Ligand code: OSB
């Protein structure tokens with residue numbers, strides 16, 4: 001793909017409601033878009049970096065700066081294949097979100113020219129994916145129950161609750177009691193705990209969670225392996241996995257039994273696919289995470305989530321979860337088909353849910 005120009009565009013996107021996690025409150029997204037222009041087309045991508053370096057060390061002004069000063073000038077003038085962008089940018093350490101945006105924009109331009117879909121290029125195995133939704137920390141349990149109620153009604157098949165010390169067992173118990181044992185439920189601590197909290201986290205074992213995501217600090221790979229021996233709830237890593245090498249280390253250490261793959265965090269969709277392949281070879285289920293993306297980032301994530309190893313629903317919620325007006329035609333979840341009529345008789349509480357089992361239900365069309 002011969003590139004004639006690259007444009008960096010910034011847009012402000014207000015969120016429909018504040019999104020609170022253990023690392024901060026977001027009320028809007030400060031989005032950086034990358035547009036790659038070729039002689040006969042263009043390609044678009046979105047940089048997932050947030051305005052402040054809290055989730056990880058990247059932040060959107062920094063991403064824009066490193067793209068302008070180093071990453072964009074490093075691309076060869078005589079054309080580049082998207083599959084070679086990663087190697088070209090390798091001399092520059094870190095900055096995975098900036099690199100991911102550039103590689104993805106080149107890939108988008110290339111695939112548009114070839115008339116091939118993102119899903120087909122990546123190896124999608126289906127044209128619909130089941131969708132989960134990430135639910136922020138709220139001011140009260142009733143407020144949380146109302147929010148979960150709305151998401152379940154909208155068709156989301158899996159609920160992820162953000163947790164932090166002081167907002168963990170109580171909200172999880174309340175959601176489990178209100179929505180029953182069949183609800184696919186998981187939690188995300190965004191690194192808010194330490195090993196000292198192991199006994200508090202073990203209380204969550206009672207609620208048959210699919211997984212607990214990133215309980216400990218980003219660099220605490222060994223501590224996660226220790227925690228995994230104490231908890232019955234499977235540990236899933238998000239922040240700790242920045243590459244396929246990190247995933248290999250985490251798997252061999254026993255630091256996680258599930259991986260949240262966010263293409264942006266690992267430097268792009270091609271590295272994301274390598275992590276998928278590695279995890280699949282080890283029998284480790286993966287799912288597609290999100291970073292409050294607009295429809296541009298969201299569509300690509302949904303394509304990735306259609307790969308065969310993505311056996312758990314992702315944070316691939318629709319545009320309206322975050323934005324009243326998206327910059328693309330809005331992505332919407334399909335509603336689940338009506339359930340079979342309830343059969344009389346006792347309901348059995350299952351053994352702890354096995355996250356390796358697939359959950360094929362209705363979801364989002366994969367681009
Ligand atoms: O930890 O998965 C996370 C959003 C921003 C930063 C980190 C995370 C999240 C989410 C929401 O949980 C993901 C989404 O719905 O886009």
Ligand code: MG
Pocket residue numbers: 188190213214238239260289
């Ligand atoms: Mg997370």
